[in-house]
Amino acid sequence: MVFGIKFSGFIAWFLWRTVYLMKLPRLPKKLRVMMDWTLDLLFARDIEQMITLRDVEALSDLAGRIRARATQQTSVTAASTLEAAVRDQLK
DSSP states (O other): OBTTBOOOHHHHHHHHHHHHHHHSSSHHHHHHHHHHHHHHHHSOHHHHHHSOHHHHHHHHHHHHHHHHHHHHHHHHHHHHHHHHHHHHHHO
């Protein structure tokens, strides 16, 4: 019962998980718990245990490197376009 209202079923399940996540101290911990819950819903227990926090961190690092490389390539392309425009102006 919450404020005199009795909840059950999916609504109670959803409310309990929401309150539990709000009470966790840090965002990485909340994300880890949400990932565990999602994997519990989608896969058998043995598959979930193969995915560890270290795997998630490695994927996050890889994604960061890919984003940095894409940003660097974009800035290099913009610089070469600017160089070409300046050369055309000087001709």
